[in-house]
Amino acid sequence: MHVPKVLKIKKILTESKSVKTFIFDWNFNDSLLKPEPGQFMMIWNFEDEKPMSISKIDFENNEIGISIKNIGSFTNALHQLNNGDKVGIRGPYGHGFEFNDFKKILAIGGGIGMAPIASFTEFAIKNNLDVDVISAATTSNELLYEDRLNDAGANVFTCTDDGSCGFKGFATHRMEDLLQNNVYDLIVTCGPEIMMKGVVELANKHNISVQISMERWMKCALGVCGQCCVDDSGWRICKEGPVFWADDLNNIKEFAKYKRDSSGIRNYY
């Protein structure tokens, strides 16, 4: 338990200009290793270890996918890896998305926030739920999983900040359009907190339940070190999260305001 499994990279998919998905063989028969959409893994490259969403959970081929956006030294090092190279994976961890009795779902991902939205969407469709997806990015060559999720049976709507995909505007603009013509009983979202804040506000106006997926600096991922606790409930993103109901945000007052660095100092957005 809680030891990284060192696995060879089976495949690498180039998803966008800055995102690659690393595919690994995975043993779903071990119940402790069976991930749920919205859970995360600690990814170890023998230099550092960071939490990453699971972007693909493929029960048929016994594979998982971890999508990595190249944004810093750790993720850049991962992007240099090739098929057959080894990576350590510890997890799955955290509380994922809840499905309950929802029928028609709007799933909204911004940037690399699309990673858990992708595995959520495929899982939901397999369970005969109706899913519309908003995939948002800064520009069209950063859009993620459009073909994959359309093929899975979702209706994918894209939007970019610069309009290069045909729709210019934020995820919330796309969402406003969709809410005009559709009735959803659940919205799930992952992305920049400012975006998720807009999604929650709009969903509240339409009386629709929302689940959000958050991230914070993590160390142990086991629920003991306290690094990822949030104000002012003290909840641990690695245990009570990363997925919360929007109502829980009443107890996460730092949401869309600040996050703590490695020493615990607040960094305001």
Add this chain to the structure above:
Amino acid sequence: MLNIELCGIKLRNPTMVAAGIMGSMASSLNWIYDSGAGAIVTKSFSKEPNKGYSNPTSVGVTGGIINAIGLSNPGVEIIKKELNLIKKEIPKVASIYGASPDDFAYTAKEVEDLVDMIELNVSCPHAMDGCGAAIGQDPDLTFKIVRAVKNEVSIPVLVKLTPNVTSIIDIALSAEKAECDGITLINSLGPGMKIDTETATPILKNKVGGMSGPAIKPIAIRCVYDVSQVVDVPVMGVGGISDYLDVVEFLYAGASAVQIGTALMDKGPQIFNEISINLENFMKIHDFKSIDEMVGLTHRV
């Protein structure tokens, strides 16, 4: 029934969260108290902010985990703001560390008015730059640090010791001679090490880390048993507690109170409520009227 008095401070029960567990912010410490802890202990902090080690900082081993977080903390100035946000009614222990007697004394003085007790971490097995166990393995250095802090503050001062010494009794006696008000036993064990068998790489970035969890409990019990026989100050027992029977064992061994850490991994803060309820039942069944009757019972049988 569960209430105790420790170094003059009243606690509703003998359980505290151990230093380093969900302890660098008021929010999580308030939650832990609301979940039933008798007192809170902060994560160890220092004069200046410290980012700690890079990940991996924790890994599972048989019987627990090993960690080398590296005493990360935002520094005493920010901790003071957090301490101010902890509810007034909560008994608070500030765990502090440093590299020198002056460091310890400075940090203790800074928070004296905001907490009920100080706990000196002279025992972290993965500290940098001569902090941690390098101090607690040396009776003279331990004496100097306790003296320096005692000279500076008037609130009770606990000393948390490392089990990784030839004679923990000698270190404890040295701390008592320096007039500490209590002794916390034990910090994490080791350091220990875990190697990945695919790559022969040590998993922790710091290579080694302190071991915690159920596997270290017998050692903690022995340390509490040995030390509580020779010192007059109260002893806090910590190491591998995951249920009320573990607490009973520590009390019998001579602990006046206990601290709980790694078990929050599986049980969360709710463990404090669970232990309080079960401990009270146990006391009724065994006809104990107070925690005090249980403390050190093994020495008397």
